[in-house]
Amino acid sequence: MLDIIARFIQQRSRLCFTGHKRPILRQRLEQRLAHLDIPDLASYWGYLRISPREELVLLDLLTINETSFFRNPEQFRFLMEQIIPGLEAERGEELLRSWGTVMSASPGAKMKLRILCAGCATGEEPYSAAMAVIEALRYPRAWDIGIQACDLSESCIRTAMAGYYDSERLKRIPSTYVDRYMERCGTGAIARKELKRVIRFSRLNLNDIINGATLTGLGSGSDLFDVIFCRNVMIYFSAESQQQLVNTLSRLLVPGGYLFTGDAEPLHLFDHDFEAVREAGCLVYQKMEAKPHAEAV
Ligand SMILES: C[S@@+](CC[C@H](N)C(=O)[O-])C[C@H]1O[C@@H](n2cnc3c(N)ncnc32)[C@H](O)[C@@H]1O
Numbered sequence: 001m002l003d004i005i006a007r008f009i010q011q012r013s014r015l016c017f018t019g020h021k022r023p024i025l026r027q028r029l030e031q032r033l034a035h036l037d038i039p040d041l042a043s044y045w046g047y048l049r050i051s052p053r054e055e056l057v058l059l060d061l062l063t064i065n066e067t068s069f070f071r072n073p074e075q076f077r078f079l080m081e082q083i084i085p086g087l088e089a090e091r092g093e094e095l096l097r098s099w100g101t102v103m104s105a106s107p108g109a110k111m112k113l114r115i116l117c118a119g120c121a122t123g124e125e126p127y128s129a130a131m132a133v134i135e136a137l138r139y140p141r142a143w144d145i146g147i148q149a150c151d152l153s154e155s156c157i158r159t160a161m162a163g164y165y166d167s168e169r170l171k172r173i174p175s176t177y178v179d180r181y182m183e184r185c186g187t188g189a190i191a192r193k194e195l196k197r198v199i200r201f202s203r204l205n206l207n208d209i210i211n212g213a214t215l216t217g218l219g220s221g222s223d224l225f226d227v228i229f230c231r232n233v234m235i236y237f238s239a240e241s242q243q244q245l246v247n248t249l250s251r252l253l254v255p256g257g258y259l260f261t262g263d264a265e266p267l268h269l270f271d272h273d274f275e276a277v278r279e280a281g282c283l284v285y286q287k288m289e290a291k292p293h294a295e296a297v
Contacts, residue, residue, distance in 0.1 A: 001040075001045055002022070002025065002026060002029070002041060004045060005029065005041065005044075005045055005048070006018070006022070006025055008048070009025075009058070009059070009062065010238065010241075012055065012059065012205070012207060013152060013205060013207050014206065014207050014210070014236075014237045014238070014241040014245070015059070015062055015063070015236050015237070016241070017062075018238075024062075025062065028062055029041065029044070031061075032044070032057075032061060056154060059152055059153070059205075060152070060153045060154055060155055060156075063151075063152055063153045063156070065121040065122060065151075065153060066121070066232070067120075067121040067122060067232075068124055068169065068172050069124045069127065069128050069165075069169065069170070069172035069173045070128045070132075070172050070173065070174075071124070071125065071172075071231070072231070072260075072262075072263065072282060072283075074280070074281050074282035075229075075231075075260045075280075075282045075283070075284060076128060076129075076132045078277070078280045078281075078282060078284055079132050079133070079260075080132050080133075080135065080136035081136075082280070083226075083258055084132075084133060084136035084137060087113060087226060088137065088138060091111040091113075092111070094111075095109070095111055110142060110143055110144040111142060111143050111144070112144050112146070112223075113133065113143050113145045113226055114146050114147075114223060114224070114227075115129055115133070115145075115147045115148070115225060115226065115227045115228070115229070116147075116149075116150075116225045116227075116229070116230075116252060117129060117147065117148070117149040117150070117228075117229045117230075118206060118228060118229070118230040119150075119152070119206065119232070120149040120150060120151050120156075120201070120229075121151055121153070121156050121160075122156045122159040122160050123149065123156075123159065123160025123161075123163065123201065124165070124169065124172075125149070125229055125231070126147050126149035126160070126199050126201075126229075127163070127191055127195060128173075129147055129227075129229060130145070130147055130181075130195050130198050130199055131173070131195065133145060133147075133198075134181075134195075134198075146198065146200065147198055147199045148202070148215065148225075149199050149200065149201050149202075150201070150202045150204035150206075151203065151204070152204070152205050152206070153203075154203050157201050157202065157203045160201050161201045162190070163190050163191030164185065164188055164191075165182075166187060167187050167188050167189075169188070170182070181195045182195075206233070206245065209252075210244045210245060210248045215252070224252060224254045225252050225253055225254065225257060226253075226254055226257050226258070227258045227259075227260070228253055228257070228258070228259045228260070229260045230259065230260070230261060231260055231261055231262035231265070232262035232263075232264070232265070233245075233262070234246075234262075234265050235262065235264055235265055239269075242270065243270050243271065246267060246270045246274075247272075250274065250287055253287045254287070255287055255289045255290055256286065256289055257286070257287050258284055258285065258286055258287075259284070259285045259286075259287070260282075260283065260284050262283070263283065266283060267285055272285075273287060273288050274286060274287055275288055
């Protein structure tokens with residue numbers, strides 16, 4: 001019965017509980033059964049199959065939501081010192097060029113910056129990205145900054161939307177940023193409206209996106225992302241799902257866009273159209289520009 005439930009979970013979320021992860025699944029299911037006062041796994045399976053609400057609760061219980069502000073600081077340094085200045089130069093030039101064309105941009109048109117945090121847990125990652133971007137841009141008001149932050153766990157998304165963090169968590173944020181972007185509240189602090197405004201949180205299952213569903217809102221249609229953070233998520237997937245996730249993330253990125261992965265998630269075992277940015281000193285990949293078709297000789 002445990003195998004059947006494990007397969008169901010993998011089909012629905014890509015979370016893979018084989019090998020040494022199997023005891024975690026067993027233990028969390030036992031807790032859930034005790035909570036619901038259900039006698040055995042077979043009865044629970046009967047209930048799980050017909051209850052979409054129970055599926056959400058179970059998936060939430062099975063996720064590992066460890067995270068912190070500015071986790072892997074070298075990646076945020078690279079974002080601030082290399083990616084943002086590069087985009088400023090590129091988009092600034094595009095805007096200037098558009099002023100010279102007949103279809104000129106309307107005065108006050110903003111330059112777009114789109115970031116995806118896929119598997120954002122309780123929100124520390126997207127809030128860190130928002131602070132880093134606003135700090136690094138020379139003229140943040142000239143930009144329409146949109147960060148799409150999503151996670152499978154409903155309770156994580158609720159915490160992220162509230163934006164309240166206790167003093168222990170805040171220790172990872174430079175204190176000048178806390179003063180600028182957070183408001184002290186009790187023994188912690190809450191993200192200011194200006195910071196929350198650039199982030200759109202949603203509960204989203206990456207399985208649906210891998211299976212071809214389109215994102216709604218930011219990143220939909222031709223509005224692809226300039227930067228994607230998908231860190232410490234694929235380690236919980238099977239190798240096959242990891243490959244499919246890599247393909248999906250590439251599809252969501254603009255050519256030349258950047259992907260940050262977790263420390264244990266180098267891409268060298270997969271087929272992909274990324275190039276590792278070796279000089280960055282951290283795991284960051286750049287999606288290669290599409291090669292122009294070779295001209296017929
Ligand atoms: C260990 S946390 C990583 C958080 C953050 N990215 C970081 O590196 O600090 C992994 C997150 O991935 C989320 N996750 C796992 N499977 C997912 C799926 N199928 N769709 C969306 N999020 C998923 C989990 O809910 C969890 O919050």
